[in-house]
Amino acid sequence: MFAAIHDAKLVWLYSGVLFVLVLSTLIGQVLKSRRKTDASRSTIDNLNARIRAWWKMAAIFAAAVTIGKAGALVLFAIISFLAMREYMTLVPTRRGDHLTLFWSFFVIMPLQYYLIGIQWYGFFAIMIPVFAFVFVPTSIAIAGDTEHFLERAAKIQFGIMVCAYCLSHAPALLLLHIPGFEGRDARLLLYLVIVDQMSDVLQYVWGKLIGKHKIAWRVSPNKTWEGFVGGVASATALGTALWWATPFTPLQSAGMSFTICLLGFAGGLVMSAIKRDIGIKDFGVVIEGHGGILDRIDSLCFAAPIFFHLIRYYFVR
Amino acid sequence: MSSGIHPIASLLAAIARGISGVQVQWAGCEPDDRQRIYFANHSSHLDFVVLWSALPPDLRAKTRPIAAKDYWQQTPLRLYLAKNVFHAVLLDRGSANKAHHPDEAHFVGRHLIDHMAEALGGENSLILFPEGTRGSGEKIAPFRSGLYHLALHRPDVELVPAYLENLNRILPKGEFLPVPMLSLLTFGKPIRVEADEHKDAFLERAREAVAALRRIGNA
Numbered sequence: 001m002f003a004a005i006h007d008a009k010l011v012w013l014y015s016g017v018l019f020v021l022v023l024s025t026l027i028g029q030v031l032k033s034r035r036k037t038d039a040s041r042s043t044i045d046n047l048n049a050r051i052r053a054w055w056k057m058a059a060i061f062a063a064a065v066t067i068g069k070a071g072a073l074v075l076f077a078i079i080s081f082l083a084m085r086e087y088m089t090l091v092p093t094r095r096g097d098h099l100t101l102f103w104s105f106f107v108i109m110p111l112q113y114y115l116i117g118i119q120w121y122g123f124f125a126i127m128i129p130v131f132a133f134v135f136v137p138t139s140i141a142i143a144g145d146t147e148h149f150l151e152r153a154a155k156i157q158f159g160i161m162v163c164a165y166c167l168s169h170a171p172a173l174l175l176l177h178i179p180g181f182e183g184r185d186a187r188l189l190l191y192l193v194i195v196d197q198m199s200d201v202l203q204y205v206w207g208k209l210i211g212k213h214k215i216a217w218r219v220s221p222n223k224t225w226e227g228f229v230g231g232v233a234s235a236t237a238l239g240t241a242l243w244w245a246t247p248f249t250p251l252q253s254a255g256m257s258f259t260i261c262l263l264g265f266a267g268g269l270v271m272s273a274i275k276r277d278i279g280i281k282d283f284g285v286v287i288e289g290h291g292g293i294l295d296r297i298d299s300l301c302f303a304a305p306i307f308f309h310l311i312r313y314y315f316v317r
Numbered sequence: 318m319s320s321g322i323h324p325i326a327s328l329l330a331a332i333a334r335g336i337s338g339v340q341v342q343w344a345g346c347e348p349d350d351r352q353r354i355y356f357a358n359h360s361s362h363l364d365f366v367v368l369w370s371a372l373p374p375d376l377r378a379k380t381r382p383i384a385a386k387d388y389w390q391q392t393p394l395r396l397y398l399a400k401n402v403f404h405a406v407l408l409d410r411g412s413a414n415k416a417h418h419p420d421e422a423h424f425v426g427r428h429l430i431d432h433m434a435e436a437l438g439g440e441n442s443l444i445l446f447p448e449g450t451r452g453s454g455e456k457i458a459p460f461r462s463g464l465y466h467l468a469l470h471r472p473d474v475e476l477v478p479a480y481l482e483n484l485n486r487i488l489p490k491g492e493f494l495p496v497p498m499l500s501l502l503t504f505g506k507p508i509r510v511e512a513d514e515h516k517d518a519f520l521e522r523a524r525e526a527v528a529a530l531r532r533i534g535n536a
Contacts, residue, residue, distance in 0.1 A: 081497075085497055088496070089498040095453070098486075098489060098496060099494070101496040
């Protein structure tokens with residue numbers, strides 16, 4: 001407990017985050033005092049609201065990780081729960097899915113985090129892709145409603161995969177035993193979250209500043225090539241510059257952060273596509289402003305498992 | 318009758334709010350101290366508790382649900398919850414329908430209205446589910462006539478429509494285990510019985526007032 005505090009490099013990482021938060025808050029206030037048109041006003045208000053949210057998220061994250069592995073696991077389990085709640089609300093389920101959904105929320109998802117907690121890698125890695133994969137359609141079939149059967153089974157399984165399985169790989173970084181890096185795992189988790197979230201933020205900033213050419217306007221009208229290239233390049237540069245906090249060399253760190261950025265982009269794109277598919281005519285309209293956890297972590301969901309396995313393959317012996 | 322809020326009621330309200338993640342919108346009126354009858358669609362056991370918990374605490378103490386006697390009398394636990402915890406007004410639903418003679422039906426119906434009016438008293442509000450029973454959540458069933466008669470009896474009481482969205486997916490009829498999805502509760506603009514308005518016309522209008530608050534399909 002609280003071992004993290006004695007890790008000087010982790011404190012440096014936190015200091016860096018604090019510095020960026022202070023700096024962005026100052027910039028936000030300067031922009032606010034200079035705004036002229038109504039259009040720029042709403043953009044800047046939105047920006048400042050995002051910065052305020054970042055302060056809260058950073059504080060909660062830091063508190064949880066400082067408590068230790070248990071804190072990180074509980075935090076991510078709660079995030080999984082809230083994300084899955086948004087997802088299942090959005091996805092059209094039927095009465096026959098009720099018990100399956102109950103199991104997903106109260107048995108499968110908590111079990112995933114429990115398995116990480118007891119460090120049972122062999123089961124944690126296959127519980128949802130294998131056991132839940134078999135359980136979900138069986139349980140729906142037993143309920144007896146065959147209407148849209150395949151769709152319902154697939155949608156529920158996808159939700160568990162993204163919200164519980166994929167995301168759980170972020171705190172699972174804390175159970176990796178990297179030679180010469182023992183007790184320093186919290187830095188890896190922080191590194192992943194910083195690079196991934198800064199990639200989102202920088203893509204947004206670059207897109208707002210110089211964005212012109214849409215990447216996939218049908219899926220996500222705000223994503224531009226300028227934002228993508230600028231955001232990924234600058235977040236990769238940031239990740240490379242943080243190599244000293246990781247077991248990586250600068251070159252390896254560049255490769256890792258580049259991978260995180262690309263996968264983060266992929267996660268955001270896929271979740272946008274899902275929202276376009278079901279959101280417009282459905283519950284997405286209703287919970288707007290209420291939800292949003294899933295929007296925040298969509299990039300992390302895709303980046304975390306790949307980052308985890310890259311490290312496990314190349315750095316864990 | 319309104320002897321404050323039972324601690325179990327507060328606890329259940331907090332649990333219901335947590336499970337349903339309910340977002341409350343006062344779209345046609347604001348929370349108010351005046352006497353009201355809140356009437357809503359009914360698809361879940363959570364309906365009443367969620368609606369009740371959405372009211373400010375000082376109003377909760379004076380707001381009572383109308384509940385079906387036959388269902389809530391079945392076990393001692395149910396009876397305790399209905400009577401002692403939530404101060405429910407237990408009504409013999411359908412007793413007017415079971416009557417053999419029109420006069421008898423009229424008499425029994427009259428008795429039910431008196432019973433509800435008595436529960437309203439000088440300061441209480443009521444929560445009423447005029448469909449009479451829980452539905453699947455897809456459609457709102459035709460309203461029973463109690464709302465109409467009660468409104469005629471007490472024209473000074475405001476009739477506030479409310480729509481409970483998604484609770485049928487959280488705890489549908491016949492299930493004991495809840496699925497914690499998100500839900501929405503919308504309070505609409507109060508309605509009243511217009512002069513010379515026929516019973517069926519009013520009940521249909523009341524039903525439409527509830528249905529109009531629905532988000533899905535009305536976007």
